[in-house]
Amino acid sequence: MIKALLIAPYNGLAQAIKQLDIPEDFELETKVANLEEAIYLAKEAENQGYDLIISRGGTASLVEVNISIPVVHIDITGYDMLRVFTLIQGAQNTVAFIGFENICRGARTLNDILDYDVKMFTIHQRDEVRLLLNNLKKENYEIVIGDVVTVEEAQKVGLRGFLITSGKEAIFDAFDEARRTYNMFQKVSYKTNQYLQILKSIPADIVIINQQHNILLTNLSSEKERIINKMLRDKKLDENIREALLLNKKRWVSMNWEDGYLELQLFPIADGNTKMVGIHFCSYKRQDEPVALRMITNMTHRPIIGNSAYSKNIKRKIDAFSNTNDNLFISGEYGTGKMAIAQSIHFQKFENNYPLFVLNCEIMHSNDLSILKDRWNTIQKGTIIFEHIDSLSATNQKLLIELFHQSPESIQLIFLSKSKAPSLLEEKHILLSLIEKIDPVFFHTQPLRNRKEDIEAFISYYLSQFHTEFGNESLGIRPDALKILTHLEWPGNLVELKKTMRELSIHAVGYYIETEDVNDVLNEETMKKEDSPYDKGFYIPPGLTLEEMEQKMIQKVLEEEQDNQTRTAKRLGMNRTTLWRKLNDK
Numbered sequence: 001m002i003k004a005l006l007i008a009p010y011n012g013l014a015q016a017i018k019q020l021d022i023p024e025d026f027e028l029e030t031k032v033a034n035l036e037e038a039i040y041l042a043k044e045a046e047n048q049g050y051d052l053i054i055s056r057g058g059t060a061s062l063v064e065v066n067i068s069i070p071v072v073h074i075d076i077t078g079y080d081m082l083r084v085f086t087l088i089q090g091a092q093n094t095v096a097f098i099g100f101e102n103i104c105r106g107a108r109t110l111n112d113i114l115d116y117d118v119k120m121f122t123i124h125q126r127d128e129v130r131l132l133l134n135n136l137k138k139e140n141y142e143i144v145i146g147d148v149v150t151v152e153e154a155q156k157v158g159l160r161g162f163l164i165t166s167g168k169e170a171i172f173d174a175f176d177e178a179r180r181t182y183n184m185f186q187k188v189s190y191k192t193n194q195y196l197q198i199l200k201s202i203p204a205d206i207v208i209i210n211q212q213h214n215i216l217l218t219n220l221s222s223e224k225e226r227i228i229n230k231m232l233r234d235k236k237l238d239e240n241i242r243e244a245l246l247l248n249k250k251r252w253v254s255m256n257w258e259d260g261y262l263e264l265q266l267f268p269i270a271d272g273n274t275k276m277v278g279i280h281f282c283s284y285k286r287q288d289e290p291v292a293l294r295m296i297t298n299m300t301h302r303p304i305i306g307n308s309a310y311s312k313n314i315k316r317k318i319d320a321f322s323n324t325n326d327n328l329f330i331s332g333e334y335g336t337g338k339m340a341i342a343q344s345i346h347f348q349k350f351e352n353n354y355p356l357f358v359l360n361c362e363i364m365h366s367n368d369l370s371i372l373k374d375r376w377n378t379i380q381k382g383t384i385i386f387e388h389i390d391s392l393s394a395t396n397q398k399l400l401i402e403l404f405h406q407s408p409e410s411i412q413l414i415f416l417s418k419s420k421a422p423s424l425l426e427e428k429h430i431l432l433s434l435i436e437k438i439d440p441v442f443f444h445t446q447p448l449r450n451r452k453e454d455i456e457a458f459i460s461y462y463l464s465q466f467h468t469e470f471g472n473e474s475l476g477i478r479p480d481a482l483k484i485l486t487h488l489e490w491p492g493n494l495v496e497l498k499k500t501m502r503e504l505s506i507h508a509v510g511y512y513i514e515t516e517d518v519n520d521v522l523n524e525e526t527m528k529k530e531d532s533p534y535d536k537g538f539y540i541p542p543g544l545t546l547e548e549m550e551q552k553m554i555q556k557v558l559e560e561e562q563d564n565q566t567r568t569a570k571r572l573g574m575n576r577t578t579l580w581r582k583l584n585d586k
Ligand SMILES: Nc1ncnc2c1ncn2[C@@H]1O[C@H](COP(=O)(O)OP(=O)(O)OP(=O)(O)O)[C@@H](O)[C@H]1O
Pocket: 303, 304, 305, 332, 333, 334, 335, 336, 337, 338, 339, 340, 341, 416, 461, 494, 495, 498
């Protein structure tokens, strides 16, 4: 059964329908309403599950643009016109026919064949009617033929209106047309529902938006849809959406969102002139969950600092590796720049066109590997860095080997480890079969103590970075202060140097870091370092007398013993009186 609502713009039409035998496949309701009034009825019918609306003239056109179920027009037929021409036959006065071009065309032909003297007036917009009627009135017309609006307006200006009514032929034609439209609409809706069902069943969260960031289509739950609506106003996401549209390229985005960390893939969709963007939610992790696999996006070029032979070699290696797809095994102490080198290779090779994933093997679970597998199937090209590969359990190493059998060759794999591969193999921290499978090129990073000539370059690099990032005022370092820093061993390598420079740039009051600043900060550092991974004990700044050194040591032990002089004296191997004297001799 076709459930249809017939909106009759004039009462006579509703009456005519009552006298007809409605086709059996129609469940028809008829209501009388014109123009705006009809929109309300049509919307209500749409919500109540009606299949289609049947109406006439301007009312049908107006309803059509306001609802999404089909609207079938009762067209004006030749019979309808013949009826109205017959009605006005014998009229003494000049008759005007007003209508849109499609109606006037037929009326004109009929008028010519029957040799009537009806004057035709074509309108292009409904609001032309009033002005036209006023002019006709001035020209002494008395009768006007037209549709509902024309007839109502004619009566208002004092003309006699004749409505072109719809006869039963036109109404039956409309039922035929409604049946065709219904069948066609059923087929299209079936397809659309099928596509929506497919979208809903895809095991990935997808949202399609238009250029105005309105959601057109999604398979998200309404709760997630609420979050995405809020997220679409985020500046970073907005910039990436614009770029995806502008460059017509896929983009990967990682961002912090509320209490979590989110990874997205954006893909442009062009449909003729309409531009849309698809958003694929790759992963969401709460901030309190450790994130073993993370995607790094929006990278910028970072220079490789230093002019030592070693630094020059790093730059050459980065150039070479970014031109190959060889897997790479970078070993080296904590903070020697392994990650910085790996990221530079990716950036030199792909910039931001393909994603970089980092898997922290120290905190990963075996299901992170299946997530990784899904990712490389989506990305096809890019880099995966395995951080702390030396911490990976033998079981996970075996899973990784299995996984590498299926990895696309276009993805470069970089492994970072504290120890060199031979000693890892010797101590059975890494499986020979893993090394054989990945067959990498090896590279070992040097600790800062073996490349001291680079320290000055790193210091000025870090100072300029803090100046631009945090507005710190220090612009340089005095030669004597630099000397102190270059003589240190830097067990925490670049991480320790960077941290110390950060503190110095905050501590120093002038544009240049002075020797005293270095001594102060290093002393504070030494005090704090008890728990530090690179703790090397008590620091005594150069240039102190024996007495001054003794004072520093006494202060340090006193602090450690929470000002208890008896325990301090005992630890220092002196009696309490000597300690008291030394403290008061300062
Ligand atoms: N060539 C370089 N130029 C500028 N900064 C660098 C360079 N190499 C490393 N750094 C900086 O030094 C710090 C430590 O570098 P990175 O994290 O790459 O070391 P790592 O060897 O991977 O450390 P870990 O063993 O802890 O993973 C980082 O802040 C990094 O930005």
